Amino acid sequence: MKYLSTRGATPPLSFQDAVLTGLAPDGGLLLPDRIPNVSAQLDSWRSLSFVELAKQVLTLFADDIEPAVIARLVDEAYASFDIDETVAFTELGNVQVLELFHGPTLAFKDVALQLLGKLFEHILGARDQRLNIVGATSGDTGSAAIAGVRGQGNVDIFIMFPTGRVSPLQELQMTSIPDANVHCLSVNGSFDDCQNLMKTLFADLAFKDRYHLGAVNSVNWARVLAQVVYYAYASLHFAKPVSFSVPTGNFGNIFAGYLAKRMGFPIARLLLATNENDILARFFNTGEYSRGPVRYTVTPAMDIQVASNFERFLYYHLDQDSERLNAFMADFASTGKARVEQLPSAEDFGATAINEAQTLEAIRAAHAEFGYVADPHTAVGLAAAKQLQAQIGNDEQLVCIATAHPAKFPEAVAQALDGQSVTHPRLEALRGLPPRVEQIEPDLEVLKAYVREHGSS
Numbered sequence: 001m002k003y004l005s006t007r008g009a010t011p012p013l014s015f016q017d018a019v020l021t022g023l024a025p026d027g028g029l030l031l032p033d034r035i036p037n038v039s040a041q042l043d044s045w046r047s048l049s050f051v052e053l054a055k056q057v058l059t060l061f062a063d064d065i066e067p068a069v070i071a072r073l074v075d076e077a078y079a080s081f082d083i084d085e086t087v088a089f090t091e092l093g094n095v096q097v098l099e100l101f102h103g104p105t106l107a108f109k110d111v112a113l114q115l116l117g118k119l120f121e122h123i124l125g126a127r128d129q130r131l132n133i134v135g136a137t138s139g140d141t142g143s144a145a146i147a148g149v150r151g152q153g154n155v156d157i158f159i160m161f162p163t164g165r166v167s168p169l170q171e172l173q174m175t176s177i178p179d180a181n182v183h184c185l186s187v188n189g190s191f192d193d194c195q196n197l198m199k200t201l202f203a204d205l206a207f208k209d210r211y212h213l214g215a216v217n218s219v220n221w222a223r224v225l226a227q228v229v230y231y232a233y234a235s236l237h238f239a240k241p242v243s244f245s246v247p248t249g250n251f252g253n254i255f256a257g258y259l260a261k262r263m264g265f266p267i268a269r270l271l272l273a274t275n276e277n278d279i280l281a282r283f284f285n286t287g288e289y290s291r292g293p294v295r296y297t298v299t300p301a302m303d304i305q306v307a308s309n310f311e312r313f314l315y316y317h318l319d320q321d322s323e324r325l326n327a328f329m330a331d332f333a334s335t336g337k338a339r340v341e342q343l344p345s346a347e348d349f350g351a352t353a354i355n356e357a358q359t360l361e362a363i364r365a366a367h368a369e370f371g372y373v374a375d376p377h378t379a380v381g382l383a384a385a386k387q388l389q390a391q392i393g394n395d396e397q398l399v400c401i402a403t404a405h406p407a408k409f410p411e412a413v414a415q416a417l418d419g420q421s422v423t424h425p426r427l428e429a430l431r432g433l434p435p436r437v438e439q440i441e442p443d444l445e446v447l448k449a450y451v452r453e454h455g456s457s
């Protein structure tokens with residue numbers, strides 16, 4: 001299987017090259033040249049564990065890695081999870097919550113980044129190559145990316161975050177990691193400053209080449225692929241076809257659900273749930289994609305205006321026509337808005353935006369009715385599920401994706417539940433650990449000097 005860019009100007013890549021490349025050189029996102037149909041396998045896959053199903057799904061897309069090697073990497077990746085089955089279901093009335101937060105950093109990003117870390121280790125080891133990963137984070141991505149590659153010999157990871165703007169707990173999840181290949185950079189500026197630094201660094205192609213820069217942001221194809229597995233697994237877990245409610249920011253999570261549906265897994269609808277940053281909810285309801293100002297909410301992982309993975313969906317929506325896609329992206333880049341002629345099918349998608357009051361109310365309701373404590377991001381999904389329930393038939397099972405453990409967002413939980421505190425032993429254990437962090441100015445030359453001195457070359 002080969003990987004093609006949505007923008008149509010990158011020669012086809014193998015799976016392993018796609019994993020190392022991240023963003024395509026033409027600025028597009030990588031997608032497989034065809035989507036395998038699994039209809040004939042569904043019956044025999046129903047009895048598989050999460051890990052065994054992951055091996056089957058990955059083997060379809062990673063045809064340049066031996067199946068036995070894939071099996072080993074998958075086993076290693078998910079051995080770090082707290083529960084044997086990797087993911088868990090909790091029943092809240094007629095909604096099933098799919099908990100994806102039982103990995104090392106207690107966020108769903110671990111499902112993808114634990115596997116991506118193992119893939120990097122294998123691919124780099126076989127090629128005797130090194131990688132300096134540079135990333136910017138305002139929360140969950142940084143710690144999950146670090147947890148995926150800590151201690152690896154062929155990788156150094158540099159994570160930038162804006163000084164004082166990451167929650168103290170999330171900061172400690174990064175800076176308390178003792179491994180020498182982990183480098184946390186507290187940048188005296190905003191999250192945008194961090195992202196701009198990263199973009200300008202990657203635009204320096206000579207530096208990128210010389211220092212083998214790599215990225216782990218959500219555009220990496222392997223992250224999408226790893227996420228397909230839990231949609232597949234959940235869809236085979238119930239007798240009825242499944243509709244999913246998905247708390248959405250960068251569209252990475254829900255895009256994996258769309259792909260699983262196109263592969264033939266028994267998936268009915270995908271309910272896209274945003275917070276007040278509602279650009280995607282508006283697009284799915286009106287066909288217009290238009291940028292607004294970023295609003296800061298109790299669901300920071302979804303405080304996103306321009307969703308990096310949306311381009312992948314758009315490519316399929318525009319019949320895999322790179323010219324139309326490029327025209328849409330050019331319109332959007334120059335005017336801040338663009339539109340499609342035809343709305344995405346209501347049989348595939350529903351979409352809604354949930355405000356802060358509704359989010360806190362959903363935490364309260366889940367606690368009052370079921371004694372369940374949901375993190376605020378998950379609560380956005382629960383609120384959307386309730387709102388869109390009328391669109392779901394009795395012959396479907398509704399599943400809400402739980403993206404973080406509530407102990408990661410104790411302030412919002414306390415606000416919703418009259419000061420109730422929620423903890424997790426792994427987070428408690430971090431308190432008082434010595435932080436390892438370098439304070440830097442938002443200056444490209446300072447960043448380069450740091451990578452030169454501390455990275456591998």
Ligand SMILES: *Cc1c(COP(=O)(O)O)cnc(C)c1O
Pocket residue numbers: 107108109140141218247248249250251252253254301302377403404
């Ligand atoms: C990253 C994240 C999201 C958003 O996922 P996308 O793939 O960006 O749509 C939602 N909730 C939590 C807790 C996250 O960390």
